[in-house]
Amino acid sequence: MNDIKKEIIIPEELYNKLTEKVSEEDDFETVEEFVIYLLKQSLSTDMENAKDEKEEEEIKERLKKLGYL
């Protein structure tokens, strides 16, 4: 991954909540670190879900072809 970064504008209220959260957690030093972590988690879950759906679809298709569904 390259180091180029882009800015994203988020509502101040949300930013303040994230700041509070970061101050409560030991794992993150800045809001930016925390947001990057959350977004990566979210994307990875989405990819996992998409993979699960594809897997389910393919297995169902195979079961149908074999007469088990």
Added chain:
Amino acid sequence: MITIVSGLPRSGTSMMMSMLEAGGLKLLVDNERKADDDNPKGYFEWERVKKLPEGDISWVEKAEGKVVKAVSYFLNHFPPNFEYQVIFMERSYDEILKSQKVMMERRGEEAKRREDKTMAEYFKSHIKKTKEWLSLQPNFYVIYVSYKQVLENPTEYAQKINEFLEAELKEDKMVKVVDGKLYRQRSKN
């Protein structure tokens, strides 16, 4: 207690059903799917298992004290208010896919060899998740049984299964129905 013979399609579930029948257990089958070249001794199926994902569970009480065959895809659709003993058949993915390919060809379905690698990954992931799910169910008791090893040591496995089910199965009769000639898609190793 309901006994379920499970696993992926072509993992030896029909062979296990015939062993349990020979051993003296009652099977829940409807014989709608007739024996053919893929399963010369029959499929031992109960068609309504296929309707489990649609919520058709009213028949499950009929399986009490009997054996029903359900491929692994259906396991998590069985209702939670029963106890189940699961004999989960395992076979190498390579052999399963080869056997499925032959079966699909006989059924006139498209079976591309190049899809096997992807399908093997899907099956591996599905089996991993199914095993994890089973390990968390307090009402599912599971024994994992290798198809290949049953063929190689039917006496040992008849005994193991008898012990697992805490039944009084006729092990000698179970052994007699194990037919090595039906082990047609063998891996090299």
